Amino acid sequence: MSATAVEDxxxxxxxxxxxTQPPPTRAGSSRSPFxxxxxxxxAALARLLSGASVRWIASQPxxxxxxxxxxxTSHLDAxxxxxxxxxxxxxxxxxxxxxxxxxxxxxRRWLAEEVFDAILIDRTDIKVHQSPVDMxxxxxxxxxSLIVFPEGGRSVTGEIGEFKSGLYYLAKKRPDIELIPxxxxxxxRVLPRGEFLPVPLLSCISFGxxxxxxxxxxxxxxxxxxxxxxxxxxx
Amino acid sequence: MNDNRTIALVAxxxxxxxxxxVVGQFLKRHPDRGLDPAAIRTFNNxxxxxxxxxxxxxxxxxxxxxxxxxxxxLVSFWALREFITLxxxxxxxxxxxxxxxxxxxxxxxxxxGLNRYDIxxxxxxxxxxxxxxxxxxxxxxxxRFLERTAxxxxxxxxxxxxxxxxxxxLQIPIEGTANADRSGNFRLxxxxxxxxxxxxxxxxxxxxxxxxxxxxxAVSSNRTWEGLLGSATSTALLAAALWWAAPPFQLWQATLxxxxxxxxxxxxxMTMSAIKRDRGVKDYGTLVVGHGGVLDxxxxxxxxxxxxxxxxxxxxxxxxx
Numbered sequence: 001m002s003a004t005a006v007e008d009x010x011x012x013x014x015x016x017x018x019x020t021q022p023p024p025t026r027a028g029s030s031r032s033p034f035x036x037x038x039x040x041x042x043a044a045l046a047r048l049l050s051g052a053s054v055r056w057i058a059s060q061p062x063x064x065x066x067x068x069x070x071x072x073t074s075h076l077d078a079x080x081x082x083x084x085x086x087x088x089x090x091x092x093x094x095x096x097x098x099x100x101x102x103x104x105x106x107x108r109r110w111l112a113e114e115v116f117d118a119i120l121i122d123r124t125d126i127k128v129h130q131s132p133v134d135m136x137x138x139x140x141x142x143x144x145s146l147i148v149f150p151e152g153g154r155s156v157t158g159e160i161g162e163f164k165s166g167l168y169y170l171a172k173k174r175p176d177i178e179l180i181p182x183x184x185x186x187x188x189r190v191l192p193r194g195e196f197l198p199v200p201l202l203s204c205i206s207f208g209x210x211x212x213x214x215x216x217x218x219x220x221x222x223x224x225x226x227x228x229x230x231x232x233x234x235x
Numbered sequence: 236m237n238d239n240r241t242i243a244l245v246a247x248x249x250x251x252x253x254x255x256x257v258v259g260q261f262l263k264r265h266p267d268r269g270l271d272p273a274a275i276r277t278f279n280n281x282x283x284x285x286x287x288x289x290x291x292x293x294x295x296x297x298x299x300x301x302x303x304x305x306x307x308x309l310v311s312f313w314a315l316r317e318f319i320t321l322x323x324x325x326x327x328x329x330x331x332x333x334x335x336x337x338x339x340x341x342x343x344x345x346x347x348g349l350n351r352y353d354i355x356x357x358x359x360x361x362x363x364x365x366x367x368x369x370x371x372x373x374x375x376x377x378x379r380f381l382e383r384t385a386x387x388x389x390x391x392x393x394x395x396x397x398x399x400x401x402x403x404x405l406q407i408p409i410e411g412t413a414n415a416d417r418s419g420n421f422r423l424x425x426x427x428x429x430x431x432x433x434x435x436x437x438x439x440x441x442x443x444x445x446x447x448x449x450x451x452x453a454v455s456s457n458r459t460w461e462g463l464l465g466s467a468t469s470t471a472l473l474a475a476a477l478w479w480a481a482p483p484f485q486l487w488q489a490t491l492x493x494x495x496x497x498x499x500x501x502x503x504x505m506t507m508s509a510i511k512r513d514r515g516v517k518d519y520g521t522l523v524v525g526h527g528g529v530l531d532x533x534x535x536x537x538x539x540x541x542x543x544x545x546x547x548x549x550x551x552x553x554x555x556x
Contacts (some may be wrong), residue, residue: 199333
């Protein structure tokens with residue numbers, strides 16, 4: 001599937017066209033060797049600490065442009081999903097994370113900006129003309145993949161909550177991007193909400209087969225289907 | 236480690252593994268012998284596991300006592316990870332678990348390494364237990380309190396406390412051996428590991444060949460009374476044949492130790508099967524696909540190690556510590 005330019009996307013509403021800007025030139029390769037080394041060792045450390053076993057179910061790792069969407073249970077989620085991808089894919093994959101958490105303090109900001117190359121979304125101040133979805137697509141350009149958590153926040157009970165509509169708009173504006181469901185198991189026990197010291201239990205990250213928005217599929221139907229795709233990976 | 240007995244033991248093990256590998260590869264190449272190909276594959280997989288085990292052990296032994304204690308500490312840590320991952324815990328257990336993993340487990344192995352038997356023999360069963368009970372109570376969640384604390388305690392005792400008696404064997408002073416390099420102690424530890432592995436294997440073989448009466452069909456569908464008897468007898472015989480390698484033992488003591496190791500190993504396997512059945516899983520981990528977890532490999536060892544340690548103390552008549 002070729003990368004369709006945003007302007008050519010068939011289901012684009014006229015309001016969106018004014019938002020489109022040229023893709024950013026900043027790529028993962030421009031990072032300093034130190035940050036790349038930090039990224040490598042951090043990925044290794046995260047995998048060791050979370051004991052994550054990675055499974056690809058009816059799916060293969062690929063550097064094509066994708067959106068990985070996962071259930072959200074812990075602050076470690078973005079880091080662990082990112083580090084469970086092969087290194088060549090990690091280079092082109094940017095987690096989408098909450099600005100209020102990841103821009104606090106020097107270490108977190110450095111990690112988010114320089115190591116994971118994260119896209120930080122301001123959850124408290126969402127403007128109509130600067131919607132998070134547009135910002136994600138602009139930052140992703142035509143080469144980067146994204147890691148998103150469509151629940152919009154960490155689950156309190158451990159159950160997977162309803163998905164917010166962002167994933168639907170992502171799929172609608174860029175129908176060429178593969179949407180890969182990801183299920184994160186047990187990580188909420190490694191670092192539950194409200195705790196800051198991890199317990200080194202074993203977690204499991206499962207990647208599922210890609211899905212796309214069907215022609216004429218309603219928003220709620222699509223979101224329910226996407227949520228079921230994540231749930232299905234739980235076994 | 237250059238005395239004759241050690242050389243004989245190493246040479247014997249190497250020869251046995253080599254012969255078994257040759258046989259395994261031969262059977263793999265000639266599948267028309269009327270043998271079950273699945274059984275041959277299991278046999279070859281197991282063999283690979285033993286090669287790895289022997290290599291890692293040889294490296295640790297060569298590096299010395301501290302390296303061996305650290306190796307067992309890492310194995311305990313990983314086994315405890317698998318154990319707690321499989322048992323449901325609540326959020327109120329989180330802080331207790333943090334200290335269990337990062338304070339109690341490492342500190343226990345430090346005490347083992349320092350040969351402080353007086354402290355390490357009570358550190359986990361008494362002090363860690365009291366801590367876990369109190370810490371979970373302080374966390375304010377009383378739901379199924381005894382059940383939750385008992386799970387953490389069982390994990391600590393089986394995966395950490397019991398297993399640590401294996402490297403603790405290295406600290407027992409043995410008369411009549413060159414104590415400087417503790418080669419006698421390393422042989423004793425290897426004697427234990429070898430017999431535990433052999434008993435596991437024999438249990439499987441005898442159960443397949445003669446197995447009729449299951450011990451507990453709901454818990455394990457392949458552990459039979461015939462397997463237990465056969466394994467106990469064969470292990471006792473192997474122990475008798477190898478009695479010269481385990482320094483403090485006389486022939487009858489080594490034979491008895493072999494018998495006890497087989498029975499304890501069987502009990503360990505049954506116990507872990509019961510836990511796995513309750514949780515509805517087949518293996519404890521996914522470290523290497525198709526090989527089960529670390530805990531599946533060491534369950535018999537965890538049960539046999541403390542008993543063997545205390546038998547050795549009895550035989551040598553040393554006061555530990």
